[in-house]
Amino acid sequence: MSIPRDPALDQAFDHAPDEQLALLLGRALNSFELPDETLQRLDCALAYDGSLHSAHHSAGRHRETYRHTWLLADGSPLTLWELVHNTGRDGIPQHEVYVSEDEVHLATVRLPLPPEATPDFDLQVPLTPVQLPPVPPRGRAFDPADPDRSVDHARRLLRRAENPEPATRPGPGTCRLLRTACAHQITQAFGPRVNHGFALYEHAFLLRDGVEVSLWEVEHTATPDGRHMCEVYASQDAARAAIERRAGVSRG
Structure with a gap:
């Protein structure tokens, strides 16, 4: 049986490990449910392998399950499971992502696929982690060097930071350090x-x-008047903690 593939998925499989993760999270409707620990482990991914794991097609409706596996810097694999289906009211393909095969199975059972439909078929994919070849760590792909533009970008980024707690803003030392920037990436x-x-x-x-030096920018409208606001932090943990605080205040 010929399986219609989502062109976006075919394109995604050609990307580097970090780009593949960004694409997967960007298209998945429930990516915000993934554990922080899982995403932090994937920050050090060196290689990627993806494949179609199973599929179900009947009466114009379809469901596919994809297996996405990354090789981490410590040599261990980490797998995410992607569910793609068109069982919504508009028939547009929807993407969901899960951390285990059990979770994606439960999500699949809830789909409104007719019981009399053609049975599922499973591809012969081993249940053991995919053995990916070791890949040397890749450096970050910066844009072509342009010191004037990078220094100006750093200056503008720090200038628009409106951290409510002044002590959390990057200090003068960071400003001096970034005066030697020759390239940047966002x-x-x-x-x-x-x-x-x-x-x-x-x-x-x-x-x-x-x-390499990174600053983390939080953009939000969790202000009393709904105004757009930017905050800048020296670490991802500090930025995420700020999001937690602002979200708590806005909900309260």
Whole structure:
């Protein structure tokens, strides 16, 4: 039986490990439910392997389960399971992501697929972790060096920081350090605490001596008047803790 593949998935399998993770989290409707620990472990992924695990097609409705496995820096594999289906009212493919095969199985059982439909078929994929070849750590892919632009970006980033707790802002030492930036890169971070009006961005800077420095920007509207606000922190943990505090205040 010919299985219609989602073009977005075919394209995604050609990306690097970190890019593949960003694409998976970006298209999954429930990515905010993934544990922080899982996402933090995937920060050090060196290689990626993805495959179709099982499928179910009947009367214009379909469901596929994909297995995404990353090789981590400590040599261990980590697998996420992606469920893709078009059983919603509009028939548009929906993506969900789960940390275990049991979780994706429970989600699959809840789908409104007719019991008389053609039975599922499972591909012959081993249940043991996929053995990926060791890959040497890759350096961050910075844009072409442009010191003037990178230093200006750092200056503007620090200038728009409105941290309510002044002591949490990067200090003068960080400002002096970033004056030696020669390249930079901006990426959006995902996770269970980055939702409901919050966005988290990593601003990575490459210094002239080859050292990499990152600042973490939180954007949100959890202000008394709903005004857009930016906060900047020196670590991802501090930024996520700030999101937790602001979200708690806005809910209260």
